[in-house]
Amino acid sequence: MDYKNTLNLPQTKFPMQAGLVQSEPKRLEQWRQAGLYERIQEARAGAPRFVLHDGPPFANGDVHVGTALNKILKDIIVKSRTLRGYQAPYVPGWDCHGLPIEAKVTQELRAKGREDADAATIRQECDAYARRYVDSQRTQFQRLGVLGDWYNPYLTLAPAYEANEVRLFADLVEKGFVYRGKKPVFWSIPYRTALADAEVEYADHVSQSVYVKFKLVGEPNTFVLIWTTTPWTLPANLAVAYNPELQYAYVHANGETYIVANLLIGVIAQKCGWENYQIIRTATADELATLSYDHPFCPRTGRLHGAGFVESSTGTGFVHIAPGHGLEDYQLGLQIGLPIYCPVSDEGRLAPTADLPREQQLPESLVGKSVLEKNNRSEANDAVIALLTEGNALAHREDYHHSYPHCWRSKTPIVFRAVDQWFIRIDHTVPGTGQPFRQVALGAIHGVKWIPDWGINRIKGAVESRPDWCISRQRTWGVPIPAFYGADGEPILSADIVRKAADLFEKHGSNVWFSQTTEELWAACRPAGWTGPEAVNRSQDTLDVWIDSGSSSRAVLMQRPELQHPGDPMGWQADVYLEGSDQHRGWFQSSLLLSLAGNGAPPYRTVLTHGFMVDEDREKISKSKQGQGGYQKPQTADRYVQDYGADVIRLWVASQDYRSDIVVSEERLKKVGETYRLIRNTLRYQLSNLYDFDPAQHTVPGEGLTSLDRWVLGEFGRLEAEVAAAYEAYEFHVVYQKVAQFVAVELSSMYHDIVKDRLYTDAAGSLRRRSTQTALHRILSGLSQMLAPILVFTSDEAWELIPGKPFDSVHLSLWEPGGAVTAESEREAWQILFSIRERAMPELEKARQAKLLGKALEAKLTLVLEGREAEVAAAHSAELREILNVSQLSIEPGVGFVARVERAGGAKCDRCWHWEHDVGQSAAHPTLCARCTVAVSVS
RNA sequence: GGGGGUGUAGCUCAAGUGGUCAGAGCAGUCUCUUUAUAAGGGUCAGGUUGUGGGUUCGAGCCCCACCACCCCUACCA
Structure with missing residues (x-):
């Protein structure tokens, strides 16, 4: 008789082959239809808020792998906080104004023979161009598995954004930060404009x-x-x-x-x-x-x-x-x-x-x-x-x-060239404090947490050494500086005028500045009771794009109700900003200065920094190298996703300490792909052994679990605590290392290997099997959850198949790590047992090499042990035999450590392959051992 | 030219205030399994911790110099 089909062999719909490139888009569609992001926000209504504020990428071109790294890190943070119970909204943003788009658009217009296009026309084209790339980049970001308010992002070209940016500017004007002067500035000759330091x-x-x-x-x-x-x-x-x-x-x-x-x-x-x-x-x-x-x-x-x-x-x-x-x-x-x-x-x-x-x-x-x-x-x-x-x-x-x-x-x-420009005075004495603004900023920097800690030096260096901020640009595609000029050519600028212009922008978009006449604009912006000179011209300058993105504290953080921390007077401040280390000089600085000057406080509480992408030679990924055939394929996010799948890319991002440079190479990605498969197979093993497990009926309570199961749950609890702490500290590479190690060692090599015998050969409903299934179920749930921020697709795919799960997506679930703890005495015993195992294994291997046996089940092992080891081994001889996976074990007290291997006695049971002396006792099942005879008759 | 950062086995990471700390996982090797099977188990091998000095009884861990790479910076006028 073939007893194979009497075994409880694993069954699952979870495929071994991931096919991520095909399967991920399907799940993405599933999430979209279910409104997963919205459901997550609803599910966390009333929970403490955690706000990560997105630094806006430029709405031009395809998403580069470096940009993907940034977005993935952000998503890992948001998802991990969500998992721990925070309401963590994610509002993506785009930087839409600026020279690259304007240049591209004028080029396109020229190609169409429309060289005479006026400012308003160019701006309409730029608007369309930027929105086109917002759409395209949105698709690429979403493909990475990043969840967020994708269809309600913040765009710096939105009228409401521009209006609030200009209102912030009005505050600066009011407080006396803004002046017009003739100073040498960076000048781009081809584009006939001043440039910011960061440009x-x-x-x-x-x-x-x-x-x-x-x-x-x-x-x-x-x-x-x-x-x-x-x-x-x-x-x-x-x-x-x-x-x-x-x-x-x-x-x-x-x-x-x-x-x-x-x-x-x-x-x-x-x-x-x-x-x-x-x-x-x-x-x-x-x-x-x-x-x-x-x-x-x-x-x-x-x-x-x-x-x-x-x-x-x-x-x-x-x-x-x-x-x-x-x-x-x-x-x-x-x-x-x-x-x-x-x-x-x-x-x-x-x-x-x-x-x-x-x-x-x-x-x-x-x-x-x-x-x-x-x-x-x-x-x-x-x-x-x-x-x-x-x-x-x-x-x-x-x-x-x-x-x-x-x-x-x-x-x-560039050339350095003195021209009349608008500036923000960095050493302006801040009204009410009597301190120069630069000092106020340096003080505020100390109130922010910088990770890594050397970040504070970078931002301090930037603020200490920076000159006055040249904020005007001789460009069309940007937010107009709402200034006028009198008949004498002197500028006319006041907070009231600027605020009126802001209202105008809010209603009609900033294009009005270019589509209306100076008279109309002046009529709309002229403050009531104006006694100054009358305007005969309007400013043709636009604001530096760093004012655009730097104003997001006012235009986004302060505007969106979902981004407030209720009950906190400074509740508009973001918990985290996360960008590349070059942004100390860029967005981190512009955001700090503008928020401090305009809102009176820094816009962020913690600033996290990541390094840059470098290739396998640790050289930076450069366009010129691409041009010279340095890379086989373009360094876009999409290209990597098409080759490996988003989950592998995300695992790769998590695998490295992002605080220094990130190495991107085919070798590295392939290695990470191996780890992915290891993790995937682990999840698959667990799922496949829970096919007949209903947690509601079959869960074995703690005291009823076998000691081995209590041990593994204890180890898993420790892992969970460590992983949770690593997420908390934004150290995702620690998550990767710990999880990969646990999966490879504690699970694959130890627990899963040991427990196969119970799961397959014990009677399906036996306490021992249900106990192990209880442990597997618990570990599988926790593992899916701790992986969810990284393997967003795979963890959800596994979660769906876990029996009796209370949430339909892992991303909606609440993760409560570190539950089970093994009693110290029991843990100590298991440490001893596994240490014996570790020393006995090589002896079994020697026997295998000597062709004495193949699998360990063909062996009888005699251990000579002394002291505490002998004691523990004797008290747990059944467990020890099980973890050694030998058919027969004999323990003899003695001196030192000796492991003797010989062929097991008795006969091989046809069903469980153990060598037992009780094979053949049942007439109905003459080739089975006693245990299998019972198992077969029960089922 | 200046400032900051990084440099530990082929690959990613570990090694509180200097003292079995040179470790893990993966990859590699050889091998066992056909009851996770385009899977799983076991075994072995791998590093003079970028280089050169120094402090110390003792240094990946402290100091100095240098090298490589990354980021920022400075119109070396």
Whole structure:
């Protein structure tokens, strides 16, 4: 007779093969139809709130793996808090304004021959463009298993958002933070606009550096030598700076006399080809202060000034000062009363200005020369160098390799250029505190928790060193700065005006600023009882996009009822912000400054930071490398999802400590795929052995469980507690490590392997089997729950098949970890038993290698034990035999540890494969052991 | 050029205030199983903790220098 079908062999609908790429979209659809996100929020109504505020990605392009990492981490946090009973809403957002979209749209319009499109038209196109990408990115984010309020996100282009952003701006105006000034700012020539610090990327660059002779007035044949990497700024030169702390000397060479810094003489001599130079005498700082020089090609003179920022590491010790082209130059210029002279037009061409008499300015030959570089050369540089050569003012010219700021969009080198712009004054004295805003901000930083803790240094560094915030952009696609200009050209800006504009934006969208006439706008925005000048023009500038996203505390956190912490006066503050570490300078900072200035408090309580994606060589994933065939496939989220499935991607995200860099490689993903299969098979094993288990009827209470089951539940309880703590601390890689280890060791290698015999061969309804099923059921539920934030699809798939579950989705369930605890004495006994097992296994393996036996059940094992081990083993000999999985075990007291293996006696039971002496006692079942005979007759 | 971070077996992670702490899992090897079977069990092997110094009776863990990579920064004018 074939007894195989009398066994309780595993049965389940949970497939071994996941087929994630096909199955995940189905589950996603199931969730969508069920309104899972909404149901979760309803289920947690009244529960304590946990708010993670989303940093808005830019609504352009496909979702990059790095962006996917960020979103997945956020989702893991939200889901894990939800699981623990919090109401954790997730409102995704998108950053919709800005140069990349405007550039793309104008390009498209140009291609369609619509070069004459006006601002309002361009903006409508931009709006449509941004929304298109919001849709496409939304789909990609959802595919990752991220749950949220996807169809009610926050968009920085929404009229209500713009209105609240502008109201926040009004508060800043009211408190005196905002001013208009002419200062050097980053300027993108191709896009004809000022750029924010955060819109600048550093890249390697080769500059044409020149050593230039400035002829001293009244000292024949004597020159001050300056060095610059930007020859095109020389027409703007108004002074020369030296460092009073440095030593300078007169040097005679090639028949001329030069003044340079002592420390640099050697280097300069080599570069300029001074073969037999002589140091004539030192030049004191007092002496230098009296000197003036003739500009090399503009008919004017300048003076020398002491300045601490001049360094002696490179150059000549003298710095050419152009207050219109550098921040330090500008500051020095202000100090000594120089005009902020910037003879470069918006288009990046040299041009005279009204700051100086025309005759003192650049020669006609330079006018119109373009500063913009192509292949490391620019017309302006070439023309200036030609003039210098002509005038015998060029001492040396060489390529200079360094990293230089570039426009993030056009990838061209930016220029520093003084223009009239709107600024936020960072050192503004905060009304009511008497403290400079910068100090207030630094103080507030200490009230926020930064994870990892070095994050505080980053944000402090950013706030300490930042200049005033240039907030105006010469662009169309953005929130207009609601300012006007009077007949005299002076700006008109007040909080009341701005608030009225905000109301207008709220009603009609900010497009009104471009579609209506100045008269109409002024009529709508002019405050009642206005006594100031009347507006004749409106501002054409838009706000820096960092003001957009940085205003989300006002425009989102304070607006949405579901994001408030009821009963907390500061309840609008988010619990967590989570972005890449570059955002210390970016969104973390802009959000902090704006919320502090406008709302009076930081927008967040904890700021979490993650590292960046690097490839297998730990080099950053770069577009250029992609272009050179460095990657086989595009580094988009979708591509990885299509290859591995979202759950594997999520497990990969969880597997690494995200606080440092994240390695993305096929090898790594394949390894994680292995772990995924291990976990999946574990869940499958448990499910498949619960096919006939109804927790309502069959659950065995704690005291009735077998000791082994109590042991495993105790271990599992400890795991749950550790995993819960790891989630709490945002250490998901610890979750991964602990779970993977537990699944591989405690479950797969130990418990599951041991318990197979009971589950398959005991009578289906036997206490021992039901006891083990009780444990499996408990572990399966808990395991699904602790995996749910990471394996969002797989855990739900398993959960669905768990008998008697009280929630229809694991994501709705409440996870209460760390329930069962094994008594200490029982735990100690099991530790001893497993330690004996560990030492006995190799002995069994030796016998196997010697071909004495195949499976352990063919063995009889004799253990010689001493002391406590002997005691425990004797008291638990049945358990010990079971965990060794041998047919026969004999324990003998003795000395030390000896394990003797021989073939088991008796006969092999046809059903359970144990070797027993009681096989054949039943006439009905002559090939069965006594235990199986009972099992067969019961069932 | 400055600031911050990282660097432990092929891969991910561990190793309170320096003292059996060099460990785990995975992958790899050999092997047993056909009652989780495109699964499962067992066995073995793997690292002079980026490099070089130093402090100490004793250092992945403290100090110094250097190297590699990542992030931020500075118009080296």
